Structure formats: structure tokens, C-alpha cells
Amino acid sequence: MEAKDEKNIVNEPYTAYGSYSYADYLSWDLEEMVELIKGKIFKQAAAPRRIHQEVSFKVARIIADFLEGKKCKTFIAPFDVRLPVQSKKNEDIYTVVQPDICVICDLEKLDEMGCVGAPDLIIEILSPGNNQKELINKYEVYEESGVKEYWIIHPTEQTVMMYFLIDGKFQPSRLFTVGHKIKSSVIDGFELELEKVFEGLEY
Structure with missing residues (x-):
């Protein structure tokens, strides 16, 4: 080329x-x-907004604390996640994303460059400049690559939509907001109180 x-x-x-x-x-x-x-x-259209960063840090910290001493690991952007279709050779991989938060339980997928293969859980926090990318482009590659669970957090609306991979297709949850507690299907026993995620945010 x-x-x-x-x-x-x-x-x-x-x-x-x-x-x-x-x-x-x-x-x-x-x-x-x-x-x-x-x-x-x-x-990236611009650096993430402050609210985006606050929400990302809160959620990642809560998950990482829960996973302390367990086999799964939590990573935050910037962190390269390579999603190969067939070959894992660098020249054959055409999707490399940087999820805001990801959880990886198969540690054989980790190498010094990041992760090669689908994380078990991916969480994206929406910003004004990246909504289309998260909602359309990333949704498709996450589904196709076999991400078991995908969350989209909307900080300004204080909502969370969860997608669960069933028979190779994402199935959506209901829309969750403050007052709800959400449960992960891939992190056994983990629950997240959304009030803790969104409380104290000033826009």
C-alpha cells in the first residue's frame, strides 16, 4: 500500500x-x-468531556474493586482491543477499538499490546461527538466479534442500555436510569446501582 x-x-x-x-x-x-x-x-472529535470522564472513572473503579482477587481484569481507554475476523496477524486485523471500559476474563487474550479477541464486557460512555460511532459502527463489530455483553451509558440523560449476546445477536434490555440496579450476565454476582454512578454530577 x-x-x-x-x-x-x-x-x-x-x-x-x-x-x-x-x-x-x-x-x-x-x-x-x-x-x-x-x-x-x-x-476522536475532541478530548472526552469532564462528565464522561467522571462516569467512566466511577464505573471502572466499582467494577475493578469487585473483581479484586478474581480472574477477570478491568481496563480503561486508551487500551487497544483488536477484533480479528480470521487470522490474528497484524496485517489481517482491520478493527482496533478503544472501549471506555472493558472486562476480560480469558487472560490468554491479553498481550503486551492490549487484547486480541472479544472482551467479555464492553462499556461505552457517550459523548456529543461520538454517539453515531458507538450506536452504529461499534455495535455491529461488537456483535459480530462475540462480545457477550455491551453497555451504553448516556451521562446527560442518566440512562444505561444493556445488550446481551444470545445466539450471535444482541438482545436489548429495558432502559435503566437512576433508582435502578443493573446486573451483569458475565460478571457473576456483580450489580451496579445507577444512583452511585450519576449522583453528584454537575452539568
């Missing part, structure tokens, strides 16, 4: 130069975080 200027690549994520692999991704020296979804480049 012909070499391209990295800055131009990031500024024109959907159309410009065809399909990119994880091997290409590793060769770039970029100042901003990007993701690959089916070979197309997606960049």
Missing part, C-alpha cells in the same frame, strides 16, 4: 485511501487517538 501522510489520513477518515490494518495503525505517529473499524479510520 502506498504510504500516505498521517495527518491527511486522520482528517479524512471514511473515504480517502481504502482499507487499513492493525499493521498500518502501528506504523502511524499521531498526536490524537484513532480507531479502526472494518479498515476505516475513526478519530
